[in-house]
Amino acid sequence: xxxxxxxxxxxxxxxxxxxxxxxxxxxxxxxxxxxxxxxxxxxxxxxxxxxxxxxxxxxxxxxxxxxxxxxxxxxxxxxxxxxxxxxxxxxxxxxxxxxxxxxxxxxxxxxxxxxxxxxxxxxxxxxxxxxxxxxxxxxxxxxxxxxxxxxxxxxxxxxxxxxxxxxxxxxxxxxxxxxxxxxxxxxxxxxxxxxxxxxxxxxxxxxxxxxxxxxxxxxxxxxxxxxxxxxxxxxxxxxxxxxxxxxxxxxxxxxxxxxxxxxxxxxxxxxxxxxxxxxxxxxxxxxxxxxxxxxxxxxxxxxxxxxxxxxxxxxxxxxxxxxxxxxxxxxxxxxxxxxxxxxxxxxxxxxxxxxxxxxxxxxxxxxxxxxxxxxxxxxxxxxxxxxxxxxxxxxxxxxxxxxxxxxxxxxxxxxxxxxxxxxxxxxxxxxxxxxxxxxxxxxxxxxxxxxxxxxxxxxxxxxxxxxxxxxxxxxxxxxxxxxxxxxxxxxxxxxxxxxxxxxxxxxxxxxxxxxxxxxxxxxxxxxxxxxxxxxxxxxxxxxxxxxxxxxxxxxxxxxxxxxxxxxxxxxxxxxxxxxxxxxxxxxxxxxxxxxxxxxxxxxxxxxxxxxxxxxxxxxxxxxxxxxxxxxxxxxxxxxxxxxxxxxxxxxxxxxxxxxxxxxxxxxxxxxxxxxxxxxxxxxxxxxxxxxxxxxxxxxxxxxxxxxxxxxxxxxxxxxxxxxxxxxxxxxxxxxxxxxxxxxxxxxxxxxxxxxxxxxxxxxxxxxxxxxxxxxxxxxxxxxxxxxxxxxxxxxxxxxxxxxxxxxxxxxxxxxxxxxxxxxxxxxxxxxxxxxxxxxxxxxxxxxxxxxxxxxxxxxxxxxxxxxxxxxxxxxxxxxxxxxxxx
Numbered sequence: 001x002x003x004x005x006x007x008x009x010x011x012x013x014x015x016x017x018x019x020x021x022x023x024x025x026x027x028x029x030x031x032x033x034x035x036x037x038x039x040x041x042x043x044x045x046x047x048x049x050x051x052x053x054x055x056x057x058x059x060x061x062x063x064x065x066x067x068x069x070x071x072x073x074x075x076x077x078x079x080x081x082x083x084x085x086x087x088x089x090x091x092x093x094x095x096x097x098x099x100x101x102x103x104x105x106x107x108x109x110x111x112x113x114x115x116x117x118x119x120x121x122x123x124x125x126x127x128x129x130x131x132x133x134x135x136x137x138x139x140x141x142x143x144x145x146x147x148x149x150x151x152x153x154x155x156x157x158x159x160x161x162x163x164x165x166x167x168x169x170x171x172x173x174x175x176x177x178x179x180x181x182x183x184x185x186x187x188x189x190x191x192x193x194x195x196x197x198x199x200x201x202x203x204x205x206x207x208x209x210x211x212x213x214x215x216x217x218x219x220x221x222x223x224x225x226x227x228x229x230x231x232x233x234x235x236x237x238x239x240x241x242x243x244x245x246x247x248x249x250x251x252x253x254x255x256x257x258x259x260x261x262x263x264x265x266x267x268x269x270x271x272x273x274x275x276x277x278x279x280x281x282x283x284x285x286x287x288x289x290x291x292x293x294x295x296x297x298x299x300x301x302x303x304x305x306x307x308x309x310x311x312x313x314x315x316x317x318x319x320x321x322x323x324x325x326x327x328x329x330x331x332x333x334x335x336x337x338x339x340x341x342x343x344x345x346x347x348x349x350x351x352x353x354x355x356x357x358x359x360x361x362x363x364x365x366x367x368x369x370x371x372x373x374x375x376x377x378x379x380x381x382x383x384x385x386x387x388x389x390x391x392x393x394x395x396x397x398x399x400x401x402x403x404x405x406x407x408x409x410x411x412x413x414x415x416x417x418x419x420x421x422x423x424x425x426x427x428x429x430x431x432x433x434x435x436x437x438x439x440x441x442x443x444x445x446x447x448x449x450x451x452x453x454x455x456x457x458x459x460x461x462x463x464x465x466x467x468x469x470x471x472x473x474x475x476x477x478x479x480x481x482x483x484x485x486x487x488x489x490x491x492x493x494x495x496x497x498x499x500x501x502x503x504x505x506x507x508x509x510x511x512x513x514x515x516x517x518x519x520x521x522x523x524x525x526x527x528x529x530x531x532x533x534x535x536x537x538x539x540x541x542x543x544x545x546x547x548x549x550x551x552x553x554x555x556x557x558x559x560x561x562x563x564x565x566x567x568x569x570x571x572x573x574x575x576x577x578x579x580x581x582x583x584x585x586x587x588x589x590x591x592x593x594x595x596x597x598x599x600x601x602x603x604x605x606x607x608x609x610x611x612x613x614x615x616x617x618x619x620x621x622x623x624x625x626x627x628x629x630x631x632x633x634x635x636x637x638x639x640x641x642x643x644x645x646x647x648x649x650x651x652x653x654x655x656x657x658x659x660x661x662x663x664x665x666x667x668x669x670x671x672x673x674x675x676x677x678x679x680x681x682x683x684x685x686x687x688x689x690x691x692x693x694x695x696x697x698x699x700x701x702x703x704x705x706x707x708x709x710x711x712x713x714x715x716x717x718x719x720x721x722x723x724x725x726x727x728x729x730x731x732x733x734x735x736x737x738x739x740x741x742x743x744x745x746x747x748x749x750x751x752x753x754x755x756x757x758x759x760x761x762x763x764x765x766x767x768x769x770x771x772x773x774x775x776x777x778x779x780x781x782x783x784x785x786x787x788x789x790x791x792x793x794x795x796x797x798x799x800x801x802x803x804x805x806x807x808x809x810x811x812x813x814x815x816x817x818x819x820x821x822x823x824x825x826x827x828x829x830x831x832x833x834x835x836x837x838x839x840x841x842x843x844x845x846x847x848x849x850x851x852x853x854x855x856x857x858x859x860x861x862x863x864x865x866x867x868x869x870x871x872x873x874x875x876x877x878x879x880x881x882x883x884x885x886x
Contacts, residue, residue, distance in 0.1 A: 036645065036652050036697050041146050042168070044492065045155055045350075045426050046416060051643050054504065054584035054594035056656040056693060058082075058709070061144040066182075066882070078766055078830070081742035082149050082693050082711035083119075083165070086859045088870060089309035090275045091136040091331040091360075095119045097149050097163035098660065099689045099715040099738035100635060102667035103775040111360070111404045111438045112478050113679050115630075115666050116603045120152065120160040123167050123299070126337050126354035126410055127432070129159045131605075133360070135333060136303055138277045141200045141214035143168045149693060150637050150658060151600025154506035154580040157430060157488055161600035161635045162660075170200070171295060172210035172285035178202040178886045186878025189853055190319055192221025192271045194878070208287040215280040222273035223874055224311055229264050229322045234315055234792050236322045236367075237261050240381065240393045242788040243370065247377040252388035257381070259393040262324045262367060272307030272323075292342035303331040308365075310861055310868035313794040314786055318855045318871060325365040325399040333358040348416040350428075356408040363401050366442065368864025370396035371785050379444050379475075404438040427491035432484070440478040480518035480525065480608065487511055492580065500587070506580035514572040514629075516606040525608045529570025532563040532611065532628050552611050555625045561611055563628050565604075572606050572629050590645040600635045602666060605681040620723035630681040633664040655694035662687040665717075667775050684728065684775070686719040687735055703750045710743035726806035728775050729822065733801055739769030739827070757837050765831040770824050773860045777805050777820030784818070786866045794867045796860065797824040823867060828856030830872055845880045849873070 039050045039059045050057055058080055084101070087093030100118050114132030121129045128135045139145065145167050152160040181199035188194065196218035204210045231237030238261055244254035251257050279301030286294045306328050312321045337354040370380050377383060381393040414428025492506035517526045531543035535556070540549040555561035565572050578601060584594035610628030614621035641656035664683040691713030698706045715735040720728050734740075744766040751759050773779070779798040786794050802820030831852060836845035850872060859870040 036649060036699065039144060045414065046419065051592065051645065054582055054592065056149050056639065056641055058147040058695065059144050079744060080147050081709050081744060083147060084737055086737050088861055090305055091303050091329060092133055095134055095165065096737055098691055099713045099735055100162035100662060101735055101737040102665060103736065111436060112440060112480050113608060113681065115605055115668055115681055117159045118161045118602050120156050120164045122164065123335065124169055124337060125339055125352040126335065128356060130406065137167055138216055138218065138279060138301060139167065140198045140216040141170045141281065143170045150639060151598040151635055153578045153600040154490055154492055154508045157508065157510065158486060158512065158601065158603050161602045169281065170212065172212040172283050173202050174204055174210045174285065176204055180882065180884035182880060182882030184878055184880040186876050188221060188223050188876045189874040191223030191874060194221045195219055210285045212283040213280065216278065218277040220275040222271035222307060223319055224273040224307060224309065225270045225320050226264065226267055226272050226307065226323050227315065227320045228268050229262065231261050234790055236789060237791065238396055239788040242785050243376045243380060243393060246372050247375065250377045251381065251383050251391055257391050257393055260395040262395055262397045264322060264324045267323060267326065273309045274307065275305045278302050295339045297337050299335045301333055305329045310870045313796055313867060313869050314790045314792050323365045324367045324397045326363060327365050328363050330361045346418050351413045353411040358406040360402065360404040363399060366398040366400040367396055368866060369398055369444065371789055371865035398443045400440065400442050402438060402440045404436065406436045408434045422496045424494045425491065430488040430490065432486040434484040436482045438478065438480055441474045442476040444475040476521045478520050483515040484603065485513045500585060502584050504582045507577055509577045511573065511575035512603050514604060514606055516608065520608065523609055526570060529566060530568065533566035533568050533570045535563055551613060560623055561625045561628065565629065572604055574604055574632055576632065592643045594641050596639050598637045601632050604632050605630045607680045620725065624723050626680050627682055630666050630683050631664055633662060633666045633683060636661045650699040652697045655692065657692045660689040684721050684724055685717060688716050688718050690714045705748040708743065708745040712741050713738060714740065726802060726820065727777065729777055729801050734772055736772050736774050739771050741769045743767050757839055760836050762834045765829055767829045768856065769827045772799060773823040773825060774862065777801050777822055779821045779823045780805060780818045782862050782865060782867055789866060796867055797826055799824050823860045825857040825860055828854050830854050830856060842883045847878055847880065849876045851875065
């Protein structure tokens with residue numbers, strides 16, 4: 001699987017590039033040699049030097065975030081080469097670390113049927129990870145951002161399967177008054193102006209009470225243009241041919257069936273993809289006594305976007321799209337947290353809790369749904385029982401509207417023994433209660449053909465009755481409440497075998513209850529799961545009917561359909577214990593070597609239409625049933641790392657080699673032509689990952705600081721479910737979304753001006769290698785649909801992985817079977833530079849981001865059957881100014 005020359009090359013590269021966990025500073029005024037600043041981190045839930053923790057960690061402190069101009073999620077992930085994000089815009093991204101990635105869930109059903117994340121996301125002490133749409137927290141007034149690659153499940157729990165990201169805020173400072181602000185303005189090539197303002201205030205009304213307020217508003221101008229749809233010049237024209245083919249040839253004469261081309265005249269606009277972050281954080285710290293402190297914080301944020309952040313590659317340029325419905329995404333959250341810290345005898349005690357309330361309101365153009373799917377013609381065309389000359393296909397314009405409310409309450413109580421002991425213990429109990437309620441309404445059928453369809457769909461009677469909540473154009477509704485309740489007990493102990501050798505052992509027991517209730521327009525999800533949970537033949541007959549129930553009974557009896565984890569109420573319950581063990585050797589004060597074994601897990605997911613059979617039960621799909629749930633998938637990790645300071649503390653090199661195995665690999669599956677339900681989750685096989693992370697920081701001179709990071713990995717799908725052969729990539733293929741090699745380099749040069757001010761130049765370049773898209777070899781299918789619908793292909797690179805793609809039951813425009821392949825997000829490099837002047841109080845800076853105007857492929861979205869590309873922001877030139885008072 002892995003060749004020695006790749007490993008050797010990666011080790012050589014590690015010595016030439018890496019990450020940075022330092023803040024570049026000018027030469028010491030007394031002429032002494034500068035040493036690298038060491039960040040204090042809390043990766044083990046204790047405050048320790050980043051160089052003393054036997055865990056691979058990347059950390060950006062507040063100075064670095066400020067220096068790099070990083071404010072939102074997408075920006076700071078770009079500087080962490082072992083971390084990737086994939087998604088369709090702000091507030092709509094998922095995060096992957098060290099290559100542990102599968103297919104992303106369609107954003108239009110992300111809150112209903114998404115996988116749980118494989119990376120845990122924390123704001124201070126609170127987990128804020130969410131399925132489908134990670135919380136996009138604006139990085140204002142931050143102390144640092146910590147990234148812990150590899151499983152962190154023993155201390156950080158569910159979803160810390162491949163790693164954990166923690167944003168640590170600045171806390172109220174009891175030493176006295178301070179205040180400051182920073183503002184920026186910038187222009188993006190071919191786009192709108194952007195501007196931002198941030199401010200903080202720290203006051204101490206009494207010796208024991210400190211208050212801190214931070215507020216921000218960041219208006220980010222767009223650069224994507226919604227151009228007039230011109231079907232004769234590469235625009236969207238629709239195609240009765242592709243509709244007929246995907247729908248099984250239902251049209252008698254598809255080539256001559258009249259179609260209506262959708263219009264977007266009223267929506268034509270330049271720079272449609274605006275985003276506005278606004279919010280505030282309020283903090284209060286109170287010294288109850290000498291040994292006890294209370295911290296209470298509340299964060300309120302509103303993220304509002306319009307338009308889309310992807311372009312149509314079949315159109316001219318790299319900023320043009322055709323959209324046929326207004327689009328927006330309003331994402332608001334409020335997070336209240338509290339932390340009580342104290343000491344009883346020799347025990348440090350921490351109790352922390354939080355309440356998160358998040359509301360999402362989205363409107364999405366869903367016109368592309370007509371480009372594929374078993375029932376496309378049914379929704380768009382009038383054909384049934386009609387002669388060829390009377391068949392027609394009408395306006396395919398569609399939309400999706402979603403309202404989602406999420407509430408999450410967490411509590412954690414933990415105990416730490418004194419750090420000076422030869423043995424040290426961190427132990428605690430954790431409770432988590434999440435409640436997600438979503439109503440998603442789809443305009444699918446053309447209401448000129450089916451004016452009463454929403455009323456007459458099975459299970460949907462009365463939804464459009466007088467006073468009902470949905471207009472007549474709504475044809476399908478998801479009304480789902482998803483509750484996840486978790487309790488866990490964890491512990492991690494350290495024992496100093498000698499003065500330089502330490503053994504660490506950790507474990508976590510958890511139990512998760514996953515309750516999925518509600519209905520779709522056609523299915524009573526609650527009743528379905530209760531019938532499976534009961535498991536008796538009579539319960540299945542009562543729900544499905546005597547004829548249909550027999551198929552479910554046979555599937556359960558044969559073991560093809562597993563319902564053993566459900567109780568009578570349809571609640572899914574899983575419990576397990578995961579472990580961690582490591583040993584670290586402090587060779588001297590400047591060099592640490594460690595070896596670690598660790599486990600991580602991702603919670604299970606219940607499917608809303610589990611048990612459904614394939615629409616065409618042939619071959620591998622003859623006995624296939626959609627799983628009622630996907631079970632927990634686990635990642636087992638082995639790593640060997642080193643952390644070292646050299647040359648009298650002016651050079652730091654950290655490196656970690658790792659090998660990971662994923663069992664019961666979860667993925668989101670999307671098969672519109674064979675499976676009777678479009679989107680569901682499944683455990684599809686196994687995978688292996690071998691990789692190397694490395695970083696370096698070096699004071700080359702008193703005035704020049706160099707730093708960098710690299711990530712090399714070789715991922716392999718080692719086992720795949722039988723029914724996915726010919727659909728998913730074969731064994732030996734790479735996992736999606738992660739590059740074999742990524743890295744960055746930075747340089748900071750400082751110089752003194754005659755008036756005592758300090759000038760500086762910061763430069764950075766980030767490189768991302770080729771990445772494959774998704775877990776389905778459908779790229780050639782998408783290309784054929786693109787040619788039929790737009791009259792031209794996308795021009796995107798495809799990696800062929802099979803001679804024939806068997807995932808669909810139709811042929812290409814030439815009547816041949818499709819080859820199997822995946823789109824390639826091609827490699828790219830982005831360079832930034834900044835010139836500034838600063839004093840102890842203020843800083844002014846001119847910066848250029850993406851100097852070469854590189855439009856790197858950050859994500860290729862195929863969720864509507866033709867590819868759309870999310871690219872890096874075009875060249876942006878701006879100015880920043882900040883002022884601090886102490």
